[in-house]
Amino acid sequence: MKVVVQKVTEAGVYINDENYSAEIGKGLVILLGIKHDDSIEDVNFLADKCSNLRIFLDENEKMNLSVKDVDGEVLIISQFTLYGDAQKGNRPGFTDAARPEIAIPLYEKFIQRVKENLGESKVKSGIFGAMMLVKIFNDGPVTIIIDSKKQEKN
Numbered sequence: 007m008k009v010v011v012q013k014v015t016e017a018g019v020y021i022n023d024e025n026y027s028a029e030i031g032k033g034l035v036i037l038l039g040i041k042h043d044d045s046i047e048d049v050n051f052l053a054d055k056c057s058n059l060r061i062f063l064d065e066n067e068k069m070n071l072s073v074k075d076v077d078g079e080v081l082i083i084s085q086f087t088l089y090g091d092a093q094k095g096n097r098p099g100f101t102d103a104a105r106p107e108i109a110i111p112l113y114e115k116f117i118q119r120v121k122e123n124l125g126e127s128k129v130k131s132g133i134f135g136a137m138m139l140v141k142i143f144n145d146g147p148v149t150i151i152i153d154s155k156k157q158e159k160n
Contacts, residue, residue: 007048008088010037013148017081019132020139028130033078039088040109048154053119082131084113
């Protein structure tokens with residue numbers, strides 16, 4: 007499982023040119039890619055990592071605060087293209103991306119875990135598999151990529 011986390015001043019999702027009621031203010035946009043061999047352990051690791059990631063500035067202008075510390079919001083978007091492979095040719099292949107029957111339950115569990123960490127009202131999401139227009143006002147800009155397969159094994 008892989009995420010691209012962006013610190014934002016605001017963000018939103020539009021489906022069929024309409025606001026999908028998924029606008030947030032200060033917080034994080036999490037683009038979530040799910041691989042065919044991901045599990046609940048990957049979900050828990052990344053959901054907890056994103057919830058506690060210290061990329062907001064403290065009073066000394068140091069990245070030392072999490073989204074929870076700043077009372078921020080989170081917008082979670084499924085994005086299978088994070089597992090696009092363009093090493094050969096010019097058209098990416100997506101064979102590493104999980105099929106919907108595997109990805110949808112993991113996507114929903116990820117959203118639920120972040121809600122458990124931050125509170126129900128602080129987390130919004132897009133629609134799995136929908137064509138979306140995502141408005142992101144990246145703050146900093148700060149963009150972090152985290153892969154659950156690269157986590158430290160204790």
